[in-house]
Structure formats: C-alpha cells, structure tokens
Amino acid sequence: MSKFLNERQVGFDTNHIGFPNLGDCMSLVMVDAGGLFGFHLTRGDLTNTPKFIEYIHDHRNYSGDLLHMYSACFRSRRYSAGGGLNDWKNEMTNIANKIKYKGPVSGVDLAVSGIKLKSGTPIYMEYRMNANVCSLAYKQMPKMTETTVYGKAAVDDNVRELAVDNVLKKRLNDAGRAKEWDTSNPARKISPTLAHGKTTDMDLTITKSNKGQLHTVKKLDTFTV
Secondary structure, eight states: EEEOOOOTEEEEEEEEEEEEEESSOOEEEEEEEEEEEEEEEEOOOTHHHHHHHHHHHTTTTTOOOOOEEEEOOOOHHTTTTTTTTHHHHHHHHHHHHHHTTOEEEEEEETTTTTTTTTTOEEEEEEEEETTEEEEEEEGGGEEEEEEEEEGGGGOOTEEEESOOOOOHHHHHTTTTGGSBBBBOOTTSSSSOOOBOOOEEEEEEEOTTTTOOOEEEEOOOEEOOO
C-alpha cells in the first residue's frame, strides 16, 4: 500500500511515497535496494534527522544499501526570499552527514520556471520507484482529495511520527476527542516509538484538464556528497 507522510512523519514503501501539503516543508526520500524511505521535514528540522536514520536502520526492509537521496521544496520559502541552489545543497549535505550517507543527491525547486504552481499554494509531492528508477511528480493540493484518519484507526507499521504533534493533540482534547489521540499504540515496534497522531490518504481529483494525472518533474538538480 502507498504511504502518505504528514509533517514530522517518516515511512517506508517498496515503490510509492506521497507528501501532502508541502509549503515551507521538504519532502525527502532515501532510495534503498529494499524500497523507499521518506521523511516530511518541517523548516530547519535537522534535530530529527538522526531519528530518521534510526528508523531506516531498524526497519525490516532495510538492505544496508542506500543508493540515492531525493528531495523537493520551495527553496525561496524554505530558506529566504533569495534562497536557492546553494542553500539547498548545504541543507542536503548536512542531512547526508548526519545519516552518514555518501552518494548522489537530486532535487527540484518547486518555485522554478517550468513548474506551474500558484504562489502560496501547498502541493502534493510523490516519489515513484519503477525498475530501479525514482521519478518525481506533483499536483496542487486543491486538486487532490485528502482523507485524514486520527488515532488508533491510523496505526500503520510503516509510518511513524518523530515528534508529537501537540497542536493536533490540543485540538482533539479541546473538542472532547482526546481518546482519538493514540499514546499506547501496541504496533509501534519500529524505533522511534513516539505517539502516532494521524495518517492521510490521497487521491487525485480528476478534472477535464488534468485527466487524472500528476505532473512529472522533468529536470532535477544533482550533486554528490
């Protein structure tokens, strides 16, 4: 089953990982011989990077052979109005150093010409593995259908939260729905073992213009760490 990762979540799928609501966040994917490991990083979230590699190393599908690192973000939103290629390279290098990865790094700036997105509109980003080749695709969130599940109904052995979503926890508590917040999930066998707040399912809203298709990223920036 495909995995969809919200903020501060990590996950694994053999060939498909999606990231809803990218704004200031970054979608990060490590390609392993066993599949795709994803991390939805909030802005400046290097503190949780060691937990991401811990998750990878402890996962039953980890082969020990990390092949490629991919990412996508709005660089001018994530770094600064003038943020660009060098800022992205610096962040990716820092992440690679923390997880002790050496190899190719590829990514796309979602604000570049050729990627037609309305300013300020969050996007859905998708990574697909096919015949050992990873491709990236995207769509504006208003053109996607998002279904969010909270608490125990959201338990998934291949999705973990690296930090508690206290905003969500308070919102559920204030609404009298505190028991939907799962803090004793018996399925949390893969480290890290922090509270699991929500999962998301995504479907493309089919219109005459998009014909049920995401936009494929045609050009990636690539360097080696």
